[in-house]
Amino acid sequence: MPDDSSTPAPSAGTSQSDVKWRRVVDASTRWPVIAFVVSGTFWLVAGSLLALIASFKFQFPDWWTQQAWLTFGRVRPAHLNTMIYGWISMAGVGVSAWLWARLLKTKLRGRGLLLLSAALWNVGVLVGTIGILAGYSRAIEWVEMPYAAFAFIVPAMGLLVVSFVRTLWHRHARHLYISVWYLGAAILWGPLLVIAILLPIYSGVPEATANWWYAHNILGLWITPPGLAAAYYLIPKVIGRPVHSYHLSYLGFWTLALFYNWAGVHHLVGGPAPQWVATVSIVFSAMMIIPVIVVAVNHHLTVVGHFKKLKYSPTLRFVVFGAMSYTAVSLQGSLQSFRYWQEVTHFTHYTIAHSHLGVYAFATMIAFGAIYYIMPRVTNWEWGSKRLVSLHFWTTGLGIGAYVTALTIGGVIQGLQLLDPDVAFLTIVEDTKPWLVVRSVSGTLMTVGHLVFAYLLAKIVVQSGERPDGPTYFHPVPAGTFDHVGGDGARSVPSGPAEESAQ
Amino acid sequence: MTRIALIFLGAFAAIAMSFTALTLLPRLQLSTVEPTPGTTDYTYSEQLGRDVYKQEGCMYCHSQQVRPEDFGSDVARGWGPRGSRPGDYVYDETHQLGTMRTGPDLHDIASRQPSRDWHLAHLYQPRSVSPGSVMPAYPYLFEVKKKSSVMASETTVPISPEYAPPGDSVVVATERALALYDYLMTLELEPMDREASN
Numbered sequence: 001m002p003d004d005s006s007t008p009a010p011s012a013g014t015s016q017s018d019v020k021w022r023r024v025v026d027a028s029t030r031w032p033v034i035a036f037v038v039s040g041t042f043w044l045v046a047g048s049l050l051a052l053i054a055s056f057k058f059q060f061p062d063w064w065t066q067q068a069w070l071t072f073g074r075v076r077p078a079h080l081n082t083m084i085y086g087w088i089s090m091a092g093v094g095v096s097a098w099l100w101a102r103l104l105k106t107k108l109r110g111r112g113l114l115l116l117s118a119a120l121w122n123v124g125v126l127v128g129t130i131g132i133l134a135g136y137s138r139a140i141e142w143v144e145m146p147y148a149a150f151a152f153i154v155p156a157m158g159l160l161v162v163s164f165v166r167t168l169w170h171r172h173a174r175h176l177y178i179s180v181w182y183l184g185a186a187i188l189w190g191p192l193l194v195i196a197i198l199l200p201i202y203s204g205v206p207e208a209t210a211n212w213w214y215a216h217n218i219l220g221l222w223i224t225p226p227g228l229a230a231a232y233y234l235i236p237k238v239i240g241r242p243v244h245s246y247h248l249s250y251l252g253f254w255t256l257a258l259f260y261n262w263a264g265v266h267h268l269v270g271g272p273a274p275q276w277v278a279t280v281s282i283v284f285s286a287m288m289i290i291p292v293i294v295v296a297v298n299h300h301l302t303v304v305g306h307f308k309k310l311k312y313s314p315t316l317r318f319v320v321f322g323a324m325s326y327t328a329v330s331l332q333g334s335l336q337s338f339r340y341w342q343e344v345t346h347f348t349h350y351t352i353a354h355s356h357l358g359v360y361a362f363a364t365m366i367a368f369g370a371i372y373y374i375m376p377r378v379t380n381w382e383w384g385s386k387r388l389v390s391l392h393f394w395t396t397g398l399g400i401g402a403y404v405t406a407l408t409i410g411g412v413i414q415g416l417q418l419l420d421p422d423v424a425f426l427t428i429v430e431d432t433k434p435w436l437v438v439r440s441v442s443g444t445l446m447t448v449g450h451l452v453f454a455y456l457l458a459k460i461v462v463q464s465g466e467r468p469d470g471p472t473y474f475h476p477v478p479a480g481t482f483d484h485v486g487g488d489g490a491r492s493v494p495s496g497p498a499e500e501s502a503q
Numbered sequence: 504m505t506r507i508a509l510i511f512l513g514a515f516a517a518i519a520m521s522f523t524a525l526t527l528l529p530r531l532q533l534s535t536v537e538p539t540p541g542t543t544d545y546t547y548s549e550q551l552g553r554d555v556y557k558q559e560g561c562m563y564c565h566s567q568q569v570r571p572e573d574f575g576s577d578v579a580r581g582w583g584p585r586g587s588r589p590g591d592y593v594y595d596e597t598h599q600l601g602t603m604r605t606g607p608d609l610h611d612i613a614s615r616q617p618s619r620d621w622h623l624a625h626l627y628q629p630r631s632v633s634p635g636s637v638m639p640a641y642p643y644l645f646e647v648k649k650k651s652s653v654m655a656s657e658t659t660v661p662i663s664p665e666y667a668p669p670g671d672s673v674v675v676a677t678e679r680a681l682a683l684y685d686y687l688m689t690l691e692l693e694p695m696d697r698e699a700s701n
Contacts, residue, residue: 058637061630065640072639073560139557139597168507176506184507185514192518196526204592206530208600213525221518257514261521270570271600272587277529343575347566347604418604421579425607426635432605433637 021105022377028107029098030378032114032163034461036094037371039122041454043086044364046129048447050079055443058436069133077144078132084218085145085153086125088363090118092226093160095370096183098378099229100164103180104171110163117159124152140207142215143197150198157191178249179229185257186225193217205272209265216264219358220256224326227363228295230370231323235302238316238373239309240484244301252294259287266337270346285337292330299323309481312473314389318369321397325361329354344419349432350411353404360446361400368396368453375460382468384459388452390474395449402442410435539590541693545686552686555679557597559641566601567610569692583611584694591692606638613691622684623660623676631666644680647672 054075057063064070101108108114128145131137137144145153164187173180197214236243243249262284265277303320310317332354335341345351372389376382383389410432417423417431459465471482545553556562570577571586578585587610592598616622624631627645629638645660647668653659653675660674668674676684 057639061637062640066642068559068643071559071641073563074558076563077560135558137558137560139560139562139599141562141602176510180507181510184510188511188514189518192515196522202526202530203596204533204594204598205536205589206526206533207595208598209529210526211598213521217518217521254513257517261518262525264521265525267602268600270574271568272589272592274529274532274589277525280524339574346575347602351602418580419576421576421581426633429605429637430635 022102025101025105025107026098026377028111029101032097032108032111032118033094033374033378035115035118036090036097037375038457038461039118040087040089040091040094040367041450041457043082043090043125044450045447045454047079047082047087048443048450050075050082050129052440052443052447054079055436055440058433059440068135074133074135074137077137077141078129080142081132081145082125082129083359084142084223085121085128085149088223088359088367090121091367091371092223092363093117093121095230095367095374096186096226097163098374099179099226099233099370100167100183103173103177103233104167105173106167106170108163109166109170110159113159113163117156117163120152120156120159124149124156127152140197140211142211142218143194147198150194154191154194154198157187157194161187161191177233178243178246178253179232181250181253182225182229182232185253186222186229189217189221189225189261193222208268208271209273209277212267213261213264216267217261220260220263223359223363224256224260227322227326227366230366231295231299231319231326234315234319234370234373235299235323238313238319238482238485239302239306240482241302241306243298245297248294249298252291252298255287255291255294259284259291263288263333263337266342269337269339269342282337282339286334288330289334292327292334295323296327300327312475312477312481314383314393314472314474315369315373317393317474318365318372320369322362322364322366322369325357325365329357329362332357344415345411346415347418348411348414349407349435350415353407353411356400356407357404361404365396365400368392371457375457376471379460379463381460381463382470383456383472384465384468385456386472386474388456389472392449392452392456395445395452399442399444399446399449403439403446406435406438406442533589536589536593538593539588539693539695541691542591542593543689544594545689548682548685549689550686551679552682552684553599555644555683556599556686561609562599562601564601564603564605564638566604566608567690568600569608569610577608581615582608583614583692585692587692588695606636609687609690611690611692613688617688619658619684620661622687623658623680624662626680626683627660627662627674628666631663641680644677644683646675646677648675649673 053064053070054072057072057075068074097108097114124145128149131146131149132144136146138146164184168184193214197210202210232243232249263281265273265281266285269278269282271278299320300323303323310320336345336350336354372383413435414428414432417428567587569583569585569587572578574586577583591610592600621632623645625633625638626641628640628642629636630640650671650673653673658676658681660676662668662674
């Protein structure tokens with residue numbers, strides 16, 4: 001097993017012993033991964049339905065207004081909390097658990113704790129979602145779920161930390177691959193953030209700065225790291241080359257850790273917070289260009305020259321889509337923190353486009369790609385239909401593309417009109433409507449993709465039907481394309497040339 | 504110290520520093536801020552109304568932060584005589600600054616729209632007073648009852664004929680609707696000298 005620090009790429013060894021330890025480690029992660037990924041996917045579907053209700057209310061404002069629990073002002077935060085604490089957090093934990101064990105080359109410890117964690121987490125999100133719809137929202141953006149929900153989620157996070165630390169303690173890997181850095185830091189930052197924002201010590205304007213310190217950091221220090229960790233592992237692994245400039249990735253990690261968490265108050269530019277806080281956040285938002293460029297160099301230059309492989313591999317398609325989106329959303333984020341830009345876009349639908357470019361086009365698409373890679377290895381089965389995988393990719397890819405484009409354009413128009421005091425407010429509302437129609441349509445497309453994905457996931461978890469013959473690729477793969485992944489595959493014996501897909 | 508310990512320590516130090524700077528220091532700085540003229544603590548009814556505002560998620564479409572005169576055009580649009588200041592929020596236990604303007608900013612709404620009839624009609628059915636509005640209706644904050652059974656203490660809400668209930672029924676405001684109006688009437692920014700700043 002190579003992995004001395006001079007060749008730090010994930011091992012591409014395909015000897016029998018390499019395959020064997022991987023099989024053992026993968027098997028140890030099976031139930032926790034399945035629990036978290038399946039739970040996350042449930043919340044993805046639930047959150048998508050909430051999203052559609054919220055979006056369609058712009059086309060039909062008098063739709064379902066008799067019942068308080070379906071009013072936009074409750075459905076919208078229910079959607080956000082379900083997606084953040086339900087979908088992307090749980091899917092992120094599932095993916096992280098598999099990566100952690102693989103990269104530390106040891107069995108996942110505390111598997112029972114993780115299963116308990118998944119159960120508590122689900123209860124928490126259920127209590128939280130119902131709580132918001134029932135009128136018990138705490139009315140603090142990004143953390144609206146009542147305390148009762150967090151009474152489950154915080155302990156669930158604690159159990160996760162125990163499991164990961166114990167696994168770390170028993171590690172066999174001498175070198176800690178860069179993904180381990182991101183994941184290790186995330187399990188420290190996540191619980192600290194949630195506990196910090198739940199402390200009953202805030203009010204008034206300081207509460208607002210705390211609010212946005214939290215909301216921005218839950219994105220950058222809890223949701224982002226598993227996405228980057230997965231991309232750093234899966235892109236080199238599936239392409240078959242080491243990361244372009246591995247030692248640069250340490251710089252990327254430390255600059256993310258030191259810069260990202262100061263950026264939160266860029267959400268309050270022009271507001272009543274002290275000027276120095278807003279300025280500090282703008283400065284660090286701009287400095288985020290450094291880690292983003294590092295990650296872009298490492299991810300994109302590793303793929304360059306190998307784009308053809310995206311034709312075949314679902315994992316690669318979703319992960320590269322996500323990695324490119326990360327670069328885009330982060331550079332956009334740096335620019336839009338500047339006062340001149342914000343003066344136009346703050347308070348508009350542009351911001352919603354940006355947030356979905358991050359949480360969906362980046363984090364969610366990478367999560368999909370990682371799940372496509374991981375599930376065959378923990379279920380010892382294969383994805384049931386390349387056509388459905390393709391449908392999933394195109395509905396979600398085109399969906400989010402249309403979503404972001406429409407709300408970006410609509411938001412900028414809205415912002416420019418808001419800056420002109422002669423434009424009547426109801427005119428501005430009227431002009432946003434066509435773009436919001438595109439949102440509803442693209443959201444519907446994405447939801448179709450999610451339902452397809454949930455179906456595929458159910459089939460692979462229960463191992464339904466006949467065992468497919470080989471990895472599910474989009475098209476028959478030319479011999480030798482993915483040989484280097486052979487020792488990592490779901491089958492117990494690495495083959496020579498990759499088999500033609502039987503689908 | 505092993506490398507992994509260094510990673511954890513570094514990550515912790517990073518978040519501790521930003522928590523201090525972005526959360527604790529502003530708290531300290533603003534702990535002595537005085538309420539601006541006209542800003543007073545909430546009465547029972549106003550606080551109840553504020554709870555309704557929070558529960559129904561008004562914040563997701565309406566902001567409560569008027570931008571200063573040299574940034575954006577909120578003041579020119581008539582949304583307030585001045586930018587909002589920290590002293591406007593000292594009694595807000597849960598801030599409702601908001602981040603979206605699907606609807607107008609409300610921090611000075613009491614100045615530009617004080618009519619109770621307008622607000623109650625708007626909450627019952629926004630499109631009855633604002634054609635083309637996408638705001639949700641809140642019929643559950645009201646009761647529809649026969650005119651003859653309305654008591655003297657109750658508040659009837661005039662609704663335009665297109666949206667009024669049929670026959671001899673009228674719309675009556677519940678306690679929560681009236682409380683929400685009371686809360687909206689606390690949202691008023693009095694002019695101040697430019698020198699007074701945080």
